Amino acid sequence: MGSQVIFWSVNIKFLRLRQRLSQEALAEKLGISRVKLNAHESGRTANPTIDDLINFSEFFRMSIDSILKMDLSKLSDQKIRDLEEGSEVFMKGDQIRVLAITVDKDEKENIEYVPVHAKAGYRSGYSDPEFLATLPRFNLPTVPKNGTFRMFPTIGDSMLPVPEGSDIITRYVQDWTSLKAETPCIVILRGDQDFVFKQVTINKDGTMILQSFNKQYFAYTVPVSEVIELWEYYSFHSKELPEPQTDMQQLMRMLAEMQNEIKEIKKKSSSK
Structure with a gap:
């Protein structure tokens, strides 16, 4: 060097x-x-x-x-x-995040699947090609050629209306500053926290707002330093059909939308 x-x-x-x-x-x-x-x-x-x-x-x-x-x-x-x-350096990931991949016999990138039992090992092995080689991997003809894709399982009902137990196909995000507000992502957090599927908004103060799709769950904020990787949503695979919203769920969604509109009105009035 x-x-x-x-x-x-x-x-x-x-x-x-x-x-x-x-x-x-x-x-x-x-x-x-x-x-x-x-x-x-x-x-x-x-x-x-x-x-x-x-x-x-x-x-x-x-x-x-x-x-x-x-x-x-x-x-x-x-x-x-x-x-x-x-900082811009950290969130753009030009130096700090090193992504390992696997390829097939034709040198085409695989889509690795991270099963539930491999989640703990993924945090320490995500940059290790030998660890990734132990994961199930496959290819899909409909996935774009540009980008690196990975599949993650979801647990719990915080991602509704995506059915519980679905598998989320995602695209790797190298430059976090490129994300638009409320971008759906699989978020890989440090420590013993679970992988989460959230709408991600990055604040200028170096924090991320993680908002569940199910409005019954409150949004929360984490420092970007607690995030190992971001994988932007591409599609999901499920054996179940999404259930139609009940009248109560529709009412709660309408109330949540009204609350957001009120917040926006207050922000605009306070900035004048």
Whole structure:
């Protein structure tokens, strides 16, 4: 990597101290030994591996490019927060998100299916081609050639009128800033949170509003740093036909629409 790693060691130490973590604590969180971490911080690791680059950048919510090329200690605290909490660099995903794929014998991208039992492993293996190779995969002639597609199962009734238990076919979103408000997406969250199928709106403050299709569920907000991947809705597969809305559901939908209209009117009047 040559001169590209000039700030790697000092930045790793700087980011660790900024979070008030000891080497032992950070090594444990990263799943590496303290000796290996110390080698990174002391500059003895001249050429970090791809796994190390991804591991550190995802933990610190900082693009690989920034950790390699920028002296972060020279930046203002606000600028560092911008990089961590939803900066243009992070949301565009040019450096921090590395997407692994599988292809068929004709070098055409497969559509991987992530079954329920593989969800936990997906969070740690989504960028690992060997993990993806263990997933069921298939091709559909109707799916556009441009883009990477993946299928995810859904659980629960928060996505109604899409029937519960449907499989959602989605397209990978590299540049999150390109999403329009309330875009339907499968959202892969960090930690032990489940995958969710929501209408996604990205705020300028580096947060995402996740709104259920079923209006009986309240919307909630998460930092973009808690999101690993976004997959935009393309189509769904189900063995069940969508049920027609009941009179009560129609009434609740009308009330929700009226509430949204009132909010918009209040916003417009307050901005005058």
